[in-house]
Amino acid sequence: MVQALLQARKLIESTVNLHRRTVARHAVVTMKGNDAAVANAVEALVDRARHGISIALPAGGDRAEVMVSALRRLNGPDHERIPVRLLCTPASLTDPAIRAAMESDVNTQVKVVDAVMEMLIVDGGVAMVRSSAERGGGDVVSVIEDTASVRALDLLFAGAWSGAVRPAEHRWISERLRTESARRILERLCKGYTDDVAAREVEVSLRTYRRHVAEIMRALGANSRFQAGVRAVELGLLSTADC
Known part of the structure; x- marks a missing residue:
């Protein structure tokens, strides 16, 4: 999109x-x-x-x-x-x-x-x-x-x-997802990495990675991993170059 x-x-x-x-x-x-x-x-x-x-x-x-x-x-x-x-x-x-x-x-x-x-x-x-x-x-x-x-x-x-999104929602999302760990996960979602590969790259267990992904998707109102990456770009959390 x-x-x-x-x-x-x-x-x-x-x-x-x-x-x-x-x-x-x-x-x-x-x-x-x-x-x-x-x-x-x-x-x-x-x-x-x-x-x-x-x-x-x-x-x-x-x-x-x-x-x-x-x-x-x-x-x-x-x-x-x-x-x-x-x-x-x-x-x-x-x-x-x-x-x-x-x-x-x-x-x-x-x-x-x-x-x-x-x-x-x-x-x-x-x-x-x-x-x-x-x-x-x-x-x-x-x-x-x-x-x-x-x-x-x-x-x-x-x-x-x-x-x-509304300004208040943007502030809330930014505060929650502008951490380095969230950014690394968002980059991999945007690029379409599998959970196994992404978890290894961010150096967490597969279970922990999937828990973080679920939290990020809820925060962004996304229905899929790819949509979460797209939403991150739309909201300025990532640049198009990151994807």
């Missing part, structure tokens, strides 16, 4: 780049990562919201502040109780702006996942994404109204959201 999401992200970036060249001009508006222009575009999109907003933030800092500041506009009567889904990473979870969003009066749900592509989706009909420029380096921000492209982004977000 993790590899599928990473491949989907690359596909989305390729699609965005393709649409910059081939879709009618009104469907995609592209700008360099100019802070003021991006902030104005975010506010304009949030103002259009009537049904729901989805935001993915891989990092904190100024980018998170721009998104969260725009969400404060939802406190007005025209946007009352519009649901917001905010997807962040372990690195951005502690950012002051994201913490403020979690504590605000806006109807916001927050979840944590290991990696996301920065995006804003409004009512499933318009999106803003930040991607790498094809030439010259740096970032490019695109506002997309092409139906197929926005739908693809919406599906990408939904897939990441379904695999993410």
